[in-house]
Amino acid sequence: MSVTIYDIAKEAGVSASTVSRAINNKDGIHPETKKRILQLLKKYNYFPNETARGLVTKASRMIGILVSDIRTMHHTVSAYFIERELAKQGYCCIIFNTGPEDEVRTDYIQILKRRRVEGAILIGSTFQTEAIKEAISKYLNDVPVVIVNGYLDLPNVYGVLADEMNGVSDCVKLWYSKGHKNLAFVIDLHTPSNELKMLGFEQGLRNMGDKRAPLIWECESSLQGAYEATKKLMEEHPEVDGIIYAVDLLAAGGVRALTDMGIAIPEQVSVIGIDNSIYGEICNPRLTSLDNKLMDLSISSARILMDALQKQLTTKKILVFSSIVERETT
Amino acid sequence: MSVTIYDIAKEAGVSASTVSRAINNKDGIHPETKKRILQLLKKYNYFPNETARGLVTKASRMIGILVSDIRTMHHTVSAYFIERELAKQGYCCIIFNTGPEDEVRTDYIQILKRRRVEGAILIGSTFQTEAIKEAISKYLNDVPVVIVNGYLDLPNVYGVLADEMNGVSDCVKLWYSKGHKNLAFVIDLHTPSNELKMLGFEQGLRNMGDKRAPLIWECESSLQGAYEATKKLMEEHPEVDGIIYAVDLLAAGGVRALTDMGIAIPEQVSVIGIDNSIYGEICNPRLTSLDNKLMDLSISSARILMDALQKQLTTKKILVFSSIVERETT
DNA sequence: TTGTAGGCGTTATCAG
């Protein structure tokens, strides 16, 4: 089908090895010969078959990316920066949307193995499960694996985590400084990441000397879910004057509910989201949000993977600090 | 490194070909032998090297996806559905964020060639340029290529397009029926897709018998850009009572500007976005939007690629109808 | 039913 190194060799009247030398510009080849070959390569639009090349060099130069659903805003952003960073280093990414189930994810881990990826990045704390740990140690134990916002204790696994726990704790502190002391935390999925945020919420309250039971409020994982949950929350707990949502999208639904109820934001109820995403800017009033530094997190993940690939010892686990971006809802 | 077919063969006391037969469950192998081999495969966590396999079967089972920037909401959605559809068929996607420049994109097309992808999907009308056409005919002429929302006249290129032109024209009609007749179209990038929307706007006006010059308003491609442009638009053209934005994100910025100016939506100014994205639902009031059926478009793209791969003749170019989803801004 | 031999497109290691 495609033109091979042999076709070029024949045309140039040399051997395949000489052509190979020209392609990979190794020395030990006559400049004239090289020039002649290079012209032919261009003439025939020759491109080396990376697959064949990888077979002998034992390097696929492919990285596997697993993500639950790339449409989730913060995962999209991660995937973007990771791809950019890896492409810069000449790697290419094969991406799979795995959904939430461990069995399906295990299948994809096997697929990555078959494709002989040189490394993998799992985006999201939900990959932090026993089943995934087992799958990695069984099928993907000979290449570095980085988890974005998660970690598994395995020799070849690295973790880059957002310090959302302290971030949320800081949010509580901010509210106290503004006189908002009846706080609620609205959570959708109980992912490891969200659990940590919740912990931060509880710790924040304790730090402020609040002895009451923290008000944790469950909601469906959607704009509408947050809308309804917020309405119910305010009906049952009219004293609430500060709500933090596990992610910006939920906060947007919450803001809408409060607005519809005629509740003044931020005077009567102050609102904070998490992710510092575009959602927060579309929201009216504009959302104050905990910036978990997704870009840094993602780029670091890619870099750590690259370091691990070059056998440079890197930290197994790093933490990236979060910071509050204040807008109009606080 | 990884265990090979030979390792298994040696352990099982058979030849490599017998192992191969067991793996690809071909007949002409003793059930007992097969069973024994299968056990060993499991025991050693053997997985065939797809790369090596691809070399001989001449099938990489990889599809290349090129997208300007996957963070752009409608492209994210496309990439998601395309990946899901292709994965279902056992293909894996290698994705690159190319940015807008033709030279860079040409480089990526070459990379796809080197990787010997079996097909490619280019997401976005901006791939509809002469330079890309040339690159495809030069480097990627032996595999099917599908353009999402675009088309190039090349034997191996297929196009799946949203009928946004008629969609926008329908928006104009809708407005007329509601008595809004001083309309404006706000555009950021002059992509082929946006140009078509603009054409639809102009045609819609003509259909209504409007002889005035259509009011086309330029803006920067961001939430803030749309915000500022809208303010200026309303200052210079206070008579405007209907604005359609090239994409939802811009419309969200516009809605915000109108709200800040104390303009009643939709009574005083009616607003329509395009894409029917989550942005429209976060926006307050909720955005009426032209649904360009991105999901259908994307799934069709993947299906057409699959059909083309199986040499089933498919239409070179299909059109998917858009429809208006009315919410609170009209 | 099984094994042998050859080849997929490259690179690497030797000789020459």
Added chain:
DNA sequence: CTGATAACGCCTACAA
């Protein structure tokens, strides 16, 4: 400086 030759891991005749 250049050319055989042997891998890389797998599949597919063809032969046994």
